[in-house]
Amino acid sequence: MSTSSQGLEGIKAGESAICTVGLEGIGLNYRGYGIDELAEHSTFEEVAYLLIHGALPTRDELAIYRRKLAGMRDLPGGVKIILEQIPEDAHPMDVLRTAVSALGTLEPEDESHNEKDIADRLIACMPSILMYWYHFHKNQTVPKLNTGEDSIAGHFLHLLHGQAPDEMMKRCLDVSLILYAEHEFNASTFAARVTAATLADFHGAITSAIATLRGPLHGGANEMAMELIQEFSSVEDAEKGIRALLAKKAKIMGFGHRVYTTCDPRSDIIKGWSNKLSYDKGDKVLFAVSEVIEKVMWDEKKLFPNLDFFSASAYHFCAIPTPMFTPIFVFARTAGWAAHVIEQRSNNRLIRPLSDYTGPAHRPYVPIEERGQ
Ligand code: COA
Numbered sequence: 001m002s003t004s005s006q007g008l009e010g011i012k013a014g015e016s017a018i019c020t021v022g023l024e025g026i027g028l029n030y031r032g033y034g035i036d037e038l039a040e041h042s043t044f045e046e047v048a049y050l051l052i053h054g055a056l057p058t059r060d061e062l063a064i065y066r067r068k069l070a071g072m073r074d075l076p077g078g079v080k081i082i083l084e085q086i087p088e089d090a091h092p093m094d095v096l097r098t099a100v101s102a103l104g105t106l107e108p109e110d111e112s113h114n115e116k117d118i119a120d121r122l123i124a125c126m127p128s129i130l131m132y133w134y135h136f137h138k139n140q141t142v143p144k145l146n147t148g149e150d151s152i153a154g155h156f157l158h159l160l161h162g163q164a165p166d167e168m169m170k171r172c173l174d175v176s177l178i179l180y181a182e183h184e185f186n187a188s189t190f191a192a193r194v195t196a197a198t199l200a201d202f203h204g205a206i207t208s209a210i211a212t213l214r215g216p217l218h219g220g221a222n223e224m225a226m227e228l229i230q231e232f233s234s235v236e237d238a239e240k241g242i243r244a245l246l247a248k249k250a251k252i253m254g255f256g257h258r259v260y261t262t263c264d265p266r267s268d269i270i271k272g273w274s275n276k277l278s279y280d281k282g283d284k285v286l287f288a289v290s291e292v293i294e295k296v297m298w299d300e301k302k303l304f305p306n307l308d309f310f311s312a313s314a315y316h317f318c319a320i321p322t323p324m325f326t327p328i329f330v331f332a333r334t335a336g337w338a339a340h341v342i343e344q345r346s347n348n349r350l351i352r353p354l355s356d357y358t359g360p361a362h363r364p365y366v367p368i369e370e371r372g373q
Contacts, residue, residue: 004356021184022259044177048335072124088137093214099129104203119338131159169318172273179266182336188213222325225254226312254309271310277317
């Protein structure tokens with residue numbers, strides 16, 4: 001009889017002091033601080049500092065940290081050349097994965113590049129990587145990577161749109177980065193820890209994590225949710241369409257969760273922002289369609305939206321192209337991944353589980369001449 005757990009469901013695969021997900025079914029805390037309060041009062045830079053350095057920064061520490069990150073946004077010439085070679089139609093997640101790997105060869109981890117500096121460097125330059133590649137191919141221009149913005153959210157939106165961002169969009173993106181920053185032993189974080197546990201380099205662990213996040217069952221869900229929402233031109237159309245998809249046993253991206261059982265505590269926060277932006281932009285369809293999908297999913301399947309669902313419309317209202325939704329998840333989650341790599345290294349043991357074998361019993365080798373045609 002099998003004793004293994006499909007997908008490691010319900011298995012505790014290690015200890016961590018970084019985050020709790022769904023304790024008693026609900027809630028999310030980063031180093032003890034509740035997600036509601038962080039999303040209301042803090043900024044992504046504060047949260048990244050909290051995750052990587054272990055405590056909330058003082059006002060001075062935060063100012064120094066923001067300046068540090070702003071000073072790490074430019075890219076080495078070697079990475080720029082690689083970005084110029086990556087095809088225009090590549091998936092942006094593959095662009096990030098390739099550039100982070102390349103950065104590991106140009107700025108390898110050694111005495112002059114310690115792990116926290118590498119973490120900060122990666123957080124600081126992720127938007128630059130994406131935007132350099134995007135503008136080089138789309139607009140045949142090489143963007144100036146120093147925008148003067150003092151936040152990752154502002155820097156990204158400024159690079160994307162070529163002008164100082166609207167305050168509401170900037171704060172919405174900043175909050176979404178806070179919500180996406182960390183989530184315990186999710187698939188990509190676990191991949192980063194498995195890689196780190198072999199004593200591989202920091203960039204290698206983050207490269208593994210980006211590759212893992214790309215799939216639609218994980219980070220890629222926000223892009224697929226947007227594509228689905230855009231298929232419907234009215235609330236009635238959406239209600240009918242979702243019921244038909246459910247009748248065909250289709251999975252609706254942006255719903256359900258492995259750990260949360262009744263709701264994703266991040267969803268209402270981003271939904272509030274999506275609602276605000278929808279009103280601000282004069283939207284009459286997208287938000288209403290999203291809400292009716294939420295209602296049908298609950299009525300029919302008792303499934304609730306996860307963070308990816310309302311992030312999709314919120315990003316859309318910020319005029320962010322859909323293929324950039326999962327890369328934004330990378331901008332944020334790099335902070336969580338980095339905290340986990342540092343924690344794994346601080347008390348390391350190789351991660352090497354067993355499997356329940358289901359293949360044939362031991363049998364004698366058959367020489368090739370005796371196997372027939
Ligand atoms: N749409 C429709 N049905 C869903 C569903 C969804 N989004 N999520 C789960 N279900 C159903 C499954 O079809 C299955 O039904 P069944 O028992 O009748 O076959 C049941 O709920 C359990 O689903 P399962 O995929 O085994 O649960 P899991 O714990 O392995 O999966 C997710 C968790 C997140 C992978 C899953 O909910 C999912 O695929 N969601 C869509 C992708 C997504 O939003 N990912 C981002 C996660 S933050």
